Amino acid sequence: MTSGRSLLLIADIGGYTEYMGSHRMSLAHAEVNTARLLEKVIDAAPRFELIEIEGDAAFLALPADTMDSDATVGLAFEAAMAMHRAFHIERQYVATNLCPCRTCTQATNLKLKFVAHVGDVATQTIRQRRKLVGIDVIHVHRMLKNPVEVPEYLLLSEELYRTASTSIPGPTHEVSQDLEGIGPVRAYFVDVADLPSAAAPLPDPSLLERVRRTFGVAGSGLPYMLGLRRRRRTAAAF
Numbered sequence: 049m050t051s052g053r054s055l056l057l058i059a060d061i062g063g064y065t066e067y068m069g070s071h072r073m074s075l076a077h078a079e080v081n082t083a084r085l086l087e088k089v090i091d092a093a094p095r096f097e098l099i100e101i102e103g104d105a106a107f108l109a110l111p112a113d114t115m116d117s118d119a120t121v122g123l124a125f126e127a128a129m130a131m132h133r134a135f136h137i138e139r140q141y142v143a144t145n146l147c148p149c150r151t152c153t154q155a156t157n158l159k160l161k162f163v164a165h166v167g168d169v170a171t172q173t174i175r176q177r178r179k180l181v182g183i184d185v186i187h188v189h190r191m192l193k194n195p196v197e198v199p200e201y202l203l204l205s206e207e208l209y210r211t212a213s214t215s216i217p218g219p220t221h222e223v224s225q226d227l228e229g230i231g232p233v234r235a236y237f238v239d240v241a242d243l244p245s246a247a248a249p250l251p252d253p254s255l256l257e258r259v260r261r262t263f264g265v266a267g268s269g270l271p272y273m274l275g276l277r278r279r280r281r282t283a284a285a286f
C-alpha cells in the first residue's frame with residue numbers, strides 16, 4: 049500500500065431517475081446513454097486517472113504531491129469545464145437522436161455536477177485494480193449530498209478552496225454541510241453557468257450523426273428490449 053496527496057474529483061450525472069419510469073426500453077436506453085455520456089466525460093480529463101465508475105458517476109484522481117496549490121485548484125476547474133462541455137455536446141446528440149422513447153427525448157433534463165477535494169489517500173492494488181482508501185475518499189463522496197440548489201456546479205471542499213490564492217475562475221458561494229462520520233464542514237461552489245466555458249456555443253449535430261446515434265442506442269438497447277439481459281445494479285458504495 050502506498051499513500052500520498054491527491055486531488056479527488058467526482059463527476060455525477062443527475063436527472064434520469066425522475067422521469068424514466070420502468071419501461072424496459074427506457075431503462076435500457078438510460079443505461080446506454082449514461083454510459084456514453086460518462087465515457088465522454090472521462091475522456092475529457094485525460095490527466096486524471098479513472099478510479100471507479102459508481103452508478104451514474106465517475107470517481108477520478110490526480111496525484112498532487114508535487115503540485116503547487118494554485119495549480120491544484122486550477123486543474124480541478126480545467127477538468128470540470130472540459131468535462132462539462134464534453135457532456136453537453138454528447139447530451140445534445142442523445143437528445144436529438146431519432147428514438148422516440150421518454151429517456152432519449154428527455155435527455156435535455158440531464159445535468160452534470162462535480163465535487164472536488166484534496167487530501168491524503170492510500171492506494172491498494174487488488175488484482176491489478178487500483179483502489180483509493182482513506183477518510184478523504186469518504187469525504188469527497190459525502191460531499192455529493194449537499195444543499196446546493198443550482199443544477200450544475202463544482203463544489204470544492206474547504207481544504208481545496210483554501211489552497212487557491214488567485215485561480216478561481218468564477219464567483220464562489222459558501223455552503224455548510226454536515227458530513228456523516230466526518231462532522232460539520234464548509235464548502236464552496238461555483239455555478240457552472242458562471243464559468244467562462246459556459247459561454248462557448250455547442251456545435252449543431254448533423255443529421256447523419258443523429259441517425260448514427262439512433263442506431264447506436266437502438267442496437268445497444270435490443271438485448272434489454274428482448275428481455276435477454278438484466279439491468280445492472282446501481283452501485284451505492286458510499
Ligand SMILES: [Zn+2]
Nearest residue numbers: 077147149152
Ligand atoms: Zn430511446
